[in-house]
Amino acid sequence: MASAAPDRITLRRPDDWHIHLRDGPLLETVTPLAAAQFGRVIVMPNLTPPVATAADAAAYRERILAAVPPSAAGTFTPLMTLYLTPQTSVADVEAAAASPHVVACKLYPAGATTNSASGVRSIDGLWPVFGAMQAADLVLCVHGECADPAVDVFDRESAFVRDDLPRLVAAFPRLRVVLEHVSTADGVAAVVNQPADGRLAATVTAHHLLYSRAALFAGGRLRPHLFCAPVLKAEAHRASLVEAVVGDTRGRFFLGSDSAPHVRASKVGEGGAAAGVYSGRDALGLYAEVFEDAGGGGWVAKLEAFASVNGATFYGLPPATETVTLVRGAHPVPAVVEVVGGGGGTGG
Ligand SMILES: [Zn+2]
Numbered sequence: 001m002a003s004a005a006p007d008r009i010t011l012r013r014p015d016d017w018h019i020h021l022r023d024g025p026l027l028e029t030v031t032p033l034a035a036a037q038f039g040r041v042i043v044m045p046n047l048t049p050p051v052a053t054a055a056d057a058a059a060y061r062e063r064i065l066a067a068v069p070p071s072a073a074g075t076f077t078p079l080m081t082l083y084l085t086p087q088t089s090v091a092d093v094e095a096a097a098a099s100p101h102v103v104a105c106k107l108y109p110a111g112a113t114t115n116s117a118s119g120v121r122s123i124d125g126l127w128p129v130f131g132a133m134q135a136a137d138l139v140l141c142v143h144g145e146c147a148d149p150a151v152d153v154f155d156r157e158s159a160f161v162r163d164d165l166p167r168l169v170a171a172f173p174r175l176r177v178v179l180e181h182v183s184t185a186d187g188v189a190a191v192v193n194q195p196a197d198g199r200l201a202a203t204v205t206a207h208h209l210l211y212s213r214a215a216l217f218a219g220g221r222l223r224p225h226l227f228c229a230p231v232l233k234a235e236a237h238r239a240s241l242v243e244a245v246v247g248d249t250r251g252r253f254f255l256g257s258d259s260a261p262h263v264r265a266s267k268v269g270e271g272g273a274a275a276g277v278y279s280g281r282d283a284l285g286l287y288a289e290v291f292e293d294a295g296g297g298g299w300v301a302k303l304e305a306f307a308s309v310n311g312a313t314f315y316g317l318p319p320a321t322e323t324v325t326l327v328r329g330a331h332p333v334p335a336v337v338e339v340v341g342g343g344g345g346t347g348g
Pocket residue numbers: 018020044258260
Protein backbone atom coordinates (compact mmCIF):
# COMPACT_ATOMS: atom_id res chain seq x y z
CA MET A 1 0.00 0.00 0.00
CA ALA A 2 3.01 2.27 0.30
CA SER A 3 3.71 2.30 -3.43
CA ALA A 4 1.65 4.29 -5.94
CA ALA A 5 1.26 1.22 -8.10
CA PRO A 6 1.35 -1.70 -5.69
CA ASP A 7 1.46 -5.25 -6.96
CA ARG A 8 -0.83 -6.36 -4.20
CA ILE A 9 -3.30 -4.60 -2.00
CA THR A 10 -5.01 -5.79 1.14
CA LEU A 11 -8.46 -4.54 2.10
CA ARG A 12 -10.96 -5.29 4.77
CA ARG A 13 -13.15 -7.98 3.23
CA PRO A 14 -15.63 -6.11 1.01
CA ASP A 15 -19.39 -6.54 0.92
CA ASP A 16 -21.66 -6.48 -2.12
CA TRP A 17 -24.77 -4.48 -1.31
CA HIS A 18 -26.62 -5.49 -4.49
CA ILE A 19 -26.26 -8.91 -6.07
CA HIS A 20 -28.43 -11.39 -7.94
CA LEU A 21 -27.67 -14.98 -7.02
CA ARG A 22 -30.67 -16.42 -8.93
CA ASP A 23 -31.76 -19.94 -8.06
CA GLY A 24 -31.08 -23.58 -8.95
CA PRO A 25 -27.98 -24.32 -11.06
CA LEU A 26 -27.17 -20.61 -11.56
CA LEU A 27 -27.26 -20.10 -7.79
CA GLU A 28 -24.93 -23.04 -7.31
CA THR A 29 -22.58 -21.60 -9.95
CA VAL A 30 -22.31 -17.97 -8.90
CA THR A 31 -22.55 -18.22 -5.11
CA PRO A 32 -19.06 -19.71 -4.58
CA LEU A 33 -17.58 -17.06 -6.90
CA ALA A 34 -19.22 -14.29 -4.87
CA ALA A 35 -18.21 -15.90 -1.59
CA ALA A 36 -14.56 -15.93 -2.71
CA GLN A 37 -14.54 -12.10 -2.62
CA PHE A 38 -17.34 -10.77 -0.47
CA GLY A 39 -18.39 -11.08 3.15
CA ARG A 40 -21.97 -9.85 3.30
CA VAL A 41 -24.14 -9.62 0.21
CA ILE A 42 -27.59 -8.14 -0.19
CA VAL A 43 -29.48 -10.65 -2.26
CA MET A 44 -32.05 -9.30 -4.67
CA PRO A 45 -35.51 -10.90 -4.55
CA ASN A 46 -36.49 -11.01 -8.24
CA LEU A 47 -36.97 -14.74 -8.57
CA THR A 48 -40.00 -16.20 -10.32
CA PRO A 49 -42.20 -16.00 -8.29
CA PRO A 50 -40.59 -13.16 -6.33
CA VAL A 51 -39.33 -13.38 -2.77
CA ALA A 52 -42.33 -11.57 -1.31
CA THR A 53 -42.59 -12.71 2.30
CA ALA A 54 -40.28 -13.38 5.23
CA ALA A 55 -40.98 -17.08 4.77
CA ASP A 56 -39.90 -16.89 1.11
CA ALA A 57 -36.73 -15.11 2.19
CA ALA A 58 -35.94 -17.69 4.86
CA ALA A 59 -36.35 -20.55 2.38
CA TYR A 60 -34.24 -18.76 -0.26
CA ARG A 61 -31.53 -18.04 2.32
CA GLU A 62 -31.30 -21.76 3.10
CA ARG A 63 -30.83 -22.56 -0.59
CA ILE A 64 -28.06 -19.93 -0.79
CA LEU A 65 -26.28 -21.25 2.29
CA ALA A 66 -26.40 -24.74 0.81
CA ALA A 67 -24.41 -23.42 -2.18
CA VAL A 68 -21.66 -21.79 -0.09
CA PRO A 69 -18.45 -23.81 -0.23
CA PRO A 70 -16.99 -24.95 3.10
CA SER A 71 -14.04 -22.58 2.61
CA ALA A 72 -16.37 -19.57 2.88
CA ALA A 73 -18.84 -20.94 5.39
CA GLY A 74 -17.59 -18.63 8.12
CA THR A 75 -17.22 -15.45 6.10
CA PHE A 76 -20.12 -15.31 3.64
CA THR A 77 -23.41 -13.92 4.89
CA PRO A 78 -26.45 -13.48 2.65
CA LEU A 79 -28.69 -10.63 3.79
CA MET A 80 -32.19 -10.92 2.42
CA THR A 81 -34.68 -8.57 0.80
CA LEU A 82 -38.38 -8.64 0.05
CA TYR A 83 -39.84 -7.75 -3.32
CA LEU A 84 -42.44 -5.01 -2.97
CA THR A 85 -45.51 -5.83 -5.07
CA PRO A 86 -48.90 -4.13 -5.23
CA GLN A 87 -50.03 -6.88 -2.81
CA THR A 88 -47.32 -6.26 -0.18
CA SER A 89 -49.00 -5.52 3.15
CA VAL A 90 -47.96 -3.77 6.34
CA ALA A 91 -48.12 -7.21 7.98
CA ASP A 92 -45.60 -8.53 5.41
CA VAL A 93 -43.24 -5.69 6.33
CA GLU A 94 -43.64 -6.31 10.05
CA ALA A 95 -42.95 -10.03 9.60
CA ALA A 96 -39.85 -9.18 7.57
CA ALA A 97 -38.63 -6.76 10.22
CA ALA A 98 -39.00 -9.48 12.83
CA SER A 99 -36.74 -11.79 10.80
CA PRO A 100 -33.05 -11.52 11.71
CA HIS A 101 -32.11 -12.11 8.07
CA VAL A 102 -34.21 -9.54 6.18
CA VAL A 103 -32.62 -6.08 6.07
CA ALA A 104 -34.38 -4.34 3.20
CA CYS A 105 -37.22 -4.29 0.71
CA LYS A 106 -36.72 -3.71 -3.00
CA LEU A 107 -38.86 -1.43 -5.10
CA TYR A 108 -39.02 -2.34 -8.79
CA PRO A 109 -40.92 -0.34 -11.33
CA ALA A 110 -43.03 -2.83 -13.30
CA GLY A 111 -41.30 -3.99 -16.45
CA ALA A 112 -37.99 -2.24 -15.80
CA THR A 113 -35.74 -5.27 -15.71
CA THR A 114 -35.48 -9.05 -15.35
CA ASN A 115 -38.47 -10.55 -13.51
CA SER A 116 -39.94 -7.18 -12.66
CA ALA A 117 -43.46 -7.93 -13.90
CA SER A 118 -44.59 -8.08 -10.27
CA GLY A 119 -43.34 -4.55 -9.62
CA VAL A 120 -45.34 -1.42 -9.13
CA ARG A 121 -46.65 1.06 -11.71
CA SER A 122 -46.71 3.92 -9.21
CA ILE A 123 -45.09 4.32 -5.83
CA ASP A 124 -48.20 5.98 -4.38
CA GLY A 125 -49.94 2.69 -3.63
CA LEU A 126 -47.06 1.67 -1.37
CA TRP A 127 -47.26 4.64 0.97
CA PRO A 128 -48.55 2.57 3.95
CA VAL A 129 -45.81 0.00 3.29
CA PHE A 130 -43.10 2.68 3.27
CA GLY A 131 -44.52 3.98 6.54
CA ALA A 132 -44.25 0.52 8.08
CA MET A 133 -40.69 0.16 6.78
CA GLN A 134 -39.75 3.48 8.31
CA ALA A 135 -41.28 2.45 11.64
CA ALA A 136 -39.42 -0.87 11.54
CA ASP A 137 -36.17 0.72 10.26
CA LEU A 138 -36.00 -1.51 7.18
CA VAL A 139 -33.96 -0.07 4.32
CA LEU A 140 -35.71 0.69 1.01
CA CYS A 141 -33.62 -0.35 -2.00
CA VAL A 142 -34.89 1.41 -5.10
CA HIS A 143 -34.55 0.52 -8.74
CA GLY A 144 -34.86 4.19 -9.59
CA GLU A 145 -36.37 4.21 -13.04
CA CYS A 146 -39.67 5.68 -14.10
CA ALA A 147 -41.98 2.85 -15.24
CA ASP A 148 -43.76 4.92 -17.90
CA PRO A 149 -42.97 3.32 -21.27
CA ALA A 150 -43.45 6.73 -22.92
CA VAL A 151 -40.28 7.97 -21.19
CA ASP A 152 -37.14 7.34 -23.21
CA VAL A 153 -35.10 4.45 -21.84
CA PHE A 154 -32.04 6.67 -21.36
CA ASP A 155 -34.10 9.19 -19.36
CA ARG A 156 -35.92 6.87 -16.97
CA GLU A 157 -33.55 7.25 -14.03
CA SER A 158 -33.46 11.02 -14.41
CA ALA A 159 -37.28 11.08 -14.49
CA PHE A 160 -37.50 9.00 -11.32
CA VAL A 161 -34.95 11.16 -9.56
CA ARG A 162 -36.84 14.29 -10.61
CA ASP A 163 -40.43 13.14 -10.03
CA ASP A 164 -40.53 10.37 -7.42
CA LEU A 165 -37.40 10.36 -5.28
CA PRO A 166 -37.84 13.84 -3.71
CA ARG A 167 -41.40 13.20 -2.57
CA LEU A 168 -40.49 9.76 -1.27
CA VAL A 169 -37.59 11.13 0.78
CA ALA A 170 -39.71 14.08 1.98
CA ALA A 171 -42.70 11.95 3.01
CA PHE A 172 -40.65 9.52 5.10
CA PRO A 173 -38.03 11.56 6.90
CA ARG A 174 -36.52 8.61 8.77
CA LEU A 175 -36.62 6.02 5.98
CA ARG A 176 -33.18 4.97 4.74
CA VAL A 177 -33.17 4.79 0.95
CA VAL A 178 -30.58 3.35 -1.44
CA LEU A 179 -30.71 4.50 -5.05
CA GLU A 180 -29.48 1.25 -6.53
CA HIS A 181 -27.05 1.05 -9.45
CA VAL A 182 -27.03 4.81 -9.94
CA SER A 183 -26.24 5.51 -13.60
CA THR A 184 -26.66 9.24 -14.21
CA ALA A 185 -25.27 12.58 -13.11
CA ASP A 186 -28.82 13.38 -11.96
CA GLY A 187 -28.83 10.42 -9.60
CA VAL A 188 -25.38 11.35 -8.30
CA ALA A 189 -26.52 14.93 -7.70
CA ALA A 190 -29.58 13.76 -5.78
CA VAL A 191 -27.39 11.77 -3.41
CA VAL A 192 -24.66 14.39 -3.08
CA ASN A 193 -27.11 17.25 -2.52
CA GLN A 194 -29.37 15.54 -0.02
CA PRO A 195 -29.70 16.87 3.52
CA ALA A 196 -26.79 15.95 5.74
CA ASP A 197 -28.61 13.19 7.60
CA GLY A 198 -27.09 10.51 5.40
CA ARG A 199 -30.23 8.44 4.89
CA LEU A 200 -30.05 8.57 1.09
CA ALA A 201 -27.16 6.66 -0.45
CA ALA A 202 -26.39 4.88 -3.71
CA THR A 203 -24.78 1.70 -4.91
CA VAL A 204 -22.62 1.84 -8.03
CA THR A 205 -21.82 -1.06 -10.33
CA ALA A 206 -18.44 -1.79 -11.86
CA HIS A 207 -19.89 -1.78 -15.36
CA HIS A 208 -21.50 1.65 -15.01
CA LEU A 209 -18.11 2.96 -13.81
CA LEU A 210 -16.16 1.29 -16.62
CA TYR A 211 -18.43 1.62 -19.66
CA SER A 212 -20.55 4.23 -21.31
CA ARG A 213 -23.28 3.40 -23.82
CA ALA A 214 -20.84 3.52 -26.71
CA ALA A 215 -19.55 0.16 -25.50
CA LEU A 216 -22.94 -1.36 -26.27
CA PHE A 217 -22.31 -0.72 -29.96
CA ALA A 218 -18.52 -1.06 -30.15
CA GLY A 219 -17.18 -2.19 -33.49
CA GLY A 220 -20.57 -1.86 -35.10
CA ARG A 221 -21.95 -4.87 -33.26
CA LEU A 222 -24.57 -4.96 -30.54
CA ARG A 223 -23.02 -6.28 -27.33
CA PRO A 224 -25.71 -8.16 -25.42
CA HIS A 225 -23.43 -8.93 -22.46
CA LEU A 226 -23.24 -5.21 -21.68
CA PHE A 227 -26.99 -4.73 -21.83
CA CYS A 228 -28.38 -4.03 -18.37
CA ALA A 229 -31.00 -2.00 -16.57
CA PRO A 230 -30.57 0.84 -16.03
CA VAL A 231 -28.95 0.89 -19.45
CA LEU A 232 -25.40 2.26 -19.78
CA LYS A 233 -25.45 6.02 -20.24
CA ALA A 234 -23.48 8.70 -22.09
CA GLU A 235 -19.84 9.29 -21.22
CA ALA A 236 -20.57 12.44 -19.19
CA HIS A 237 -22.77 10.39 -16.87
CA ARG A 238 -20.11 7.71 -16.50
CA ALA A 239 -17.55 10.37 -15.65
CA SER A 240 -19.85 11.77 -12.97
CA LEU A 241 -20.15 8.33 -11.37
CA VAL A 242 -16.38 7.92 -11.25
CA GLU A 243 -15.96 11.38 -9.78
CA ALA A 244 -18.61 10.61 -7.17
CA VAL A 245 -17.07 7.37 -5.94
CA VAL A 246 -13.46 8.55 -5.79
CA GLY A 247 -14.45 11.93 -4.32
CA ASP A 248 -16.91 10.61 -1.75
CA THR A 249 -15.91 11.82 1.70
CA ARG A 250 -19.25 11.25 3.43
CA GLY A 251 -19.82 7.56 2.78
CA ARG A 252 -22.77 8.08 0.45
CA PHE A 253 -21.65 5.68 -2.29
CA PHE A 254 -20.85 2.02 -1.91
CA LEU A 255 -20.25 -1.20 -3.78
CA GLY A 256 -23.24 -2.91 -5.32
CA SER A 257 -22.14 -5.00 -8.27
CA ASP A 258 -25.66 -5.73 -9.53
CA SER A 259 -24.04 -8.87 -10.85
CA ALA A 260 -26.95 -10.45 -12.72
CA PRO A 261 -26.19 -13.73 -14.47
CA HIS A 262 -28.31 -15.21 -17.19
CA VAL A 263 -28.01 -18.48 -19.02
CA ARG A 264 -26.50 -17.91 -22.43
CA ALA A 265 -29.73 -18.54 -24.32
CA SER A 266 -31.30 -15.60 -22.50
CA LYS A 267 -28.53 -13.25 -23.66
CA VAL A 268 -27.92 -14.28 -27.24
CA GLY A 269 -31.11 -16.07 -28.30
CA GLU A 270 -33.62 -14.91 -30.87
CA GLY A 271 -35.85 -13.60 -28.10
CA GLY A 272 -33.36 -10.78 -27.54
CA ALA A 273 -30.96 -10.14 -24.71
CA ALA A 274 -32.25 -10.12 -21.15
CA ALA A 275 -31.05 -7.19 -19.04
CA GLY A 276 -28.16 -7.95 -16.73
CA VAL A 277 -24.38 -7.99 -16.64
CA TYR A 278 -22.69 -10.87 -14.91
CA SER A 279 -19.67 -9.31 -13.20
CA GLY A 280 -19.67 -11.28 -9.97
CA ARG A 281 -16.73 -13.51 -10.77
CA ASP A 282 -14.33 -10.55 -11.11
CA ALA A 283 -16.15 -7.65 -9.52
CA LEU A 284 -13.58 -6.61 -6.95
CA GLY A 285 -10.73 -6.44 -9.46
CA LEU A 286 -12.88 -4.37 -11.83
CA TYR A 287 -13.60 -1.83 -9.10
CA ALA A 288 -9.90 -1.74 -8.20
CA GLU A 289 -9.09 -0.76 -11.81
CA VAL A 290 -11.48 2.18 -11.57
CA PHE A 291 -10.04 3.45 -8.31
CA GLU A 292 -6.43 3.01 -9.38
CA ASP A 293 -7.07 4.89 -12.63
CA ALA A 294 -9.09 7.76 -11.13
CA GLY A 295 -8.50 7.80 -7.40
CA GLY A 296 -5.08 9.44 -7.31
CA GLY A 297 -2.91 9.07 -4.23
CA GLY A 298 -4.72 7.22 -1.52
CA TRP A 299 -6.80 5.27 -4.02
CA VAL A 300 -6.52 2.07 -2.01
CA ALA A 301 -8.05 3.73 1.05
CA LYS A 302 -10.80 5.19 -1.14
CA LEU A 303 -11.49 1.76 -2.62
CA GLU A 304 -11.62 0.25 0.85
CA ALA A 305 -14.10 2.88 2.05
CA PHE A 306 -16.31 2.27 -1.00
CA ALA A 307 -16.09 -1.52 -0.96
CA SER A 308 -15.74 -2.39 2.71
CA VAL A 309 -16.87 0.43 4.99
CA ASN A 310 -19.53 2.79 3.63
CA GLY A 311 -22.21 0.18 2.96
CA ALA A 312 -21.77 -1.51 6.32
CA THR A 313 -22.03 1.83 8.07
CA PHE A 314 -25.18 2.74 6.16
CA TYR A 315 -26.81 -0.58 7.05
CA GLY A 316 -25.75 -0.23 10.68
CA LEU A 317 -23.29 -3.11 10.61
CA PRO A 318 -19.62 -3.19 11.63
CA PRO A 319 -16.99 -3.28 8.88
CA ALA A 320 -15.32 -6.65 8.46
CA THR A 321 -12.24 -7.38 10.49
CA GLU A 322 -10.81 -10.06 8.18
CA THR A 323 -9.07 -9.04 4.95
CA VAL A 324 -8.70 -9.99 1.30
CA THR A 325 -5.65 -9.43 -0.88
CA LEU A 326 -5.75 -8.55 -4.56
CA VAL A 327 -2.69 -9.45 -6.63
CA ARG A 328 -1.88 -7.56 -9.82
CA GLY A 329 -1.59 -9.73 -12.89
CA ALA A 330 -3.41 -11.04 -15.89
CA HIS A 331 -6.74 -12.45 -14.76
CA PRO A 332 -8.48 -13.39 -18.00
CA VAL A 333 -12.25 -13.13 -17.87
CA PRO A 334 -13.87 -16.09 -19.62
CA ALA A 335 -16.53 -15.35 -22.21
CA VAL A 336 -18.74 -18.01 -20.65
CA VAL A 337 -18.87 -19.41 -17.14
CA GLU A 338 -20.03 -23.00 -17.21
CA VAL A 339 -23.12 -23.54 -15.14
CA VAL A 340 -22.89 -26.25 -12.52
CA GLY A 341 -24.55 -29.33 -13.98
CA GLY A 342 -24.12 -28.18 -17.61
CA GLY A 343 -25.29 -25.31 -19.79
CA GLY A 344 -23.58 -22.01 -20.33
CA GLY A 345 -23.82 -18.94 -18.17
CA THR A 346 -22.62 -15.62 -19.38
CA GLY A 347 -19.46 -13.71 -18.84
CA GLY A 348 -19.49 -9.97 -18.92
ZN1 LIG B 1 -30.18 -5.57 -9.71
